Amino acid sequence: MSNLKGKRILIAKPGLDGHDIGAKIIALALRDAGAEVIYTGLRKTPGFIARVAVDEDVDAVGLSLLSGSHKELVAETMQELRKLDAGDIPVFVGGTIPAVDRAELMDAGVMAIFTAEMRLDDVVAEVARALTPVQAA
Amino acid sequence: MAAASSKQAERLDRRALGRALSRIANASVADALAGMRDSPNGARRIGITGPPGAGKSTLIGRLARQRLDNGAAVAVVAIDPSSPHTHGAILGDRIRMDAIADDPRLFIRSLASRGANDGLADNIADVLATLDGHPFDEVILETVGVGQAEYAVRSLTDTLVLVLVPESGDQIQAMKAGMLEMADIYVVNKADLPGAQKVASELKAVVKLRQRLAADWEPPVIMTGSPGTNDVATLNEAISRHLAFVQRTRNEDDVRRVRREYHLKSLLTRSVADILAKDPKGMDCSLREAFARVVESLKARQL
Numbered sequence: 001m002s003n004l005k006g007k008r009i010l011i012a013k014p015g016l017d018g019h020d021i022g023a024k025i026i027a028l029a030l031r032d033a034g035a036e037v038i039y040t041g042l043r044k045t046p047g048f049i050a051r052v053a054v055d056e057d058v059d060a061v062g063l064s065l066l067s068g069s070h071k072e073l074v075a076e077t078m079q080e081l082r083k084l085d086a087g088d089i090p091v092f093v094g095g096t097i098p099a100v101d102r103a104e105l106m107d108a109g110v111m112a113i114f115t116a117e118m119r120l121d122d123v124v125a126e127v128a129r130a131l132t133p134v135q136a137a
Numbered sequence: 138m139a140a141a142s143s144k145q146a147e148r149l150d151r152r153a154l155g156r157a158l159s160r161i162a163n164a165s166v167a168d169a170l171a172g173m174r175d176s177p178n179g180a181r182r183i184g185i186t187g188p189p190g191a192g193k194s195t196l197i198g199r200l201a202r203q204r205l206d207n208g209a210a211v212a213v214v215a216i217d218p219s220s221p222h223t224h225g226a227i228l229g230d231r232i233r234m235d236a237i238a239d240d241p242r243l244f245i246r247s248l249a250s251r252g253a254n255d256g257l258a259d260n261i262a263d264v265l266a267t268l269d270g271h272p273f274d275e276v277i278l279e280t281v282g283v284g285q286a287e288y289a290v291r292s293l294t295d296t297l298v299l300v301l302v303p304e305s306g307d308q309i310q311a312m313k314a315g316m317l318e319m320a321d322i323y324v325v326n327k328a329d330l331p332g333a334q335k336v337a338s339e340l341k342a343v344v345k346l347r348q349r350l351a352a353d354w355e356p357p358v359i360m361t362g363s364p365g366t367n368d369v370a371t372l373n374e375a376i377s378r379h380l381a382f383v384q385r386t387r388n389e390d391d392v393r394r395v396r397r398e399y400h401l402k403s404l405l406t407r408s409v410a411d412i413l414a415k416d417p418k419g420m421d422c423s424l425r426e427a428f429a430r431v432v433e434s435l436k437a438r439q440l
Contacts, residue, residue: 005224006163031225036249041232048239052231055244057155085152 004128005034010058012040012049014065014073022116023064026094029120030062033128046073050080053089059131060111065095074105090130094123151244154271158246161263166408167438169263179269180212181380184294186256186280186287191300192326193279194233196361196369201277202237203373209274212244214265216258218281219249226250230279244273252410255289256280259407262400265293291319292399296379298322298372303332306339317343321356321379324372328360354382408435 011027013020020042027037038056040049053061061081063074074093081087093105094114102113111130114123164172185193185200197213204211215230228247237243251259257280258264268276280290291297299320323344325337340358347356357375361368412434413419420427 008159027227031220031227032223034224036219036226036228036247038228038247039232041235051151052238052245054151054155056228056247057159 003034004030004124004131007035007060007131008038008056008058009035009060009062009127010038010040010049010053010056011062011064012044012052012077013042014044014046014049014063014077015067015069016043017065017067017069018042019066020064022066022095023062025120026062026064026114026123029124030127033124046076046080049077050084050086053081054084054086058089060090060092060127062092062094062127065093065097068096070095070097071101071104074110075108078109092127092130149244149271154244154267155246157267158264161267162248162258162260164260164263166404166411169260169404172263179266180273180276182265182294182296183275183277183376183380184280184290184297185277185300186290186297186320187282187300187324187326188302188305189282191282191302191305192362193282193300194230196300196324196326196372197230197277197279198234198237199369200372200376201234201243203369204275204277204376205237205240205242207373207377210242210272211275211277212246212268212271212273213277213279214246214248214261214268215279216248216250216256216261216281219251224251250281252407253289253403255403256282256287257289257293259403261289262293262396262403287319289399289403292395295383296321296376298324298376300324300326301336301340302327303330303336306332306336318347321354322372322375323356323358325358325360327362328368329363333360353386354379405435408438 009030011023013023023039027039031037038052038058040052049061061077063077065073070093074091078087078091081089090111091109092112092114093110097105097113097115105113112126185197187193194215201211201213213234217226217228217230219226226249228249231238231245231247234245238245248258248264250257253259253261265276265278278290278294280287297320299317301324303325323340325333325340327333337358337360344356344358359368359372359375361372409431412431419430
């Protein structure tokens with residue numbers, strides 16, 4: 001059973017992409033797992049998203065991208081987070097991410113990549129796993 | 138002076154403040170008590186309450202723009218409900234404040250109500266105290282919007298605005314003894330919808346009745362949301378007028394006492410909730426015995 005109780009998660013839509021049903025479904029799934037979810041709304045800049053993440057002090061940022069500009073927008077958002085001394089906030093990505101781009105995004109430090117064929121329970125479980133501190137030996 | 142503090146807000150360490158607010162919001166009752174400090178020169182506080190869907194967030198977005206233009210550095214604290222089952226929440230208020238969210242002098246923080254059932258959130262008094270320690274001139278506090286039992290937001294704010302909509306007509310009768318007695322300013326939002334004028338008239342009648350009790354401040358009834366009007370400027374001006382009135386007339390000791398009393402009650406309520414949650418079998422006895430057990434547990438909580 002995934003438990004995200006007390007975790008604050010920002011779901012954001014960077015760039016020019018007018019479809020957010022996927023972002024909203026993820027937001028609701030995370031909420032139902034106990035998270036407090038903030039959604040930015042459509043068409044936000046990486047700078048805006050980073051500032052909301054910092055003001056709201058979220059535990060993770062989820063970027064939903066269906067525009068094809070995921071490589072640029074994910075990199076820019078992470079850059080903006082670092083500029084605000086918030087490079088430690090984990091970023092996960094969802095949407096239309098071709099398999100060939102995944103390694104590059106993961107190398108850039110993305111926490112996880114989710115696509116439409118994945119089960120919601122698995123998505124939530126993976127977010128929960130990533131946000132639960134590993135007990136140090 | 139206001140302009141100077143706006144400059145300070147631009148240099149605000151948003152990362153540090155964001156983290157400090159999380160610490161406070163997550164603090165246990167004992168931690169909250171340990172970290173407590175009085176903040177004598179805090180920001181002016183504007184409370185915005187009203188039923189869900191009345192347009193509070195959108196109105197706050199427009200109002201905050203005006204307050205910023207007045208020269209004030211502004212923090213908005215917007216509260217949304219937590220699910221009592223999963224504890225999850227969608228904090229969606231800031232989406233409605235998009236038009237202002239890029240202003241560096243503005244800080245918006247969304248909070249989930251968590252255990253609080255008074256329209257506010259756990260540790261809200263401490264969250265506000267933390268903001269008082271930062272260079273904000275004003276804090277706008279948006280309630281969950283239960284429309285009742287909001288004595289809490291009344292206690293914690295200087296100026297309380299109640300936002301209603303034309304469909305609220307029947308609610309006015311029901312609310313006479315609750316929120317209607319407490320607000321300093323009434324807003325009929327979505328005033329381009331049918332029935333707005335009627336609701337405004339009814340409100341004015343209720344306010345007149347109330348006037349007999351306290352004749353010093355006449356709560357205005359303002360209609361907002363009609364395209365092409367200066368309505369939010371009218372609200373902005375009314376708020377400034379009321380804040381000045383409050384500063385002139387109220388006894389600060391009374392205010393401090395009322396706020397401490399709210400703070401104490403909210404900490405006690407949480408303590409009792411903690412005790413009950415940790416001892417689910419504690420209720421398997423008579424109500425009288427259960428009560429005694431809770432009192433004993435409270436006593437055992439050494440600070």
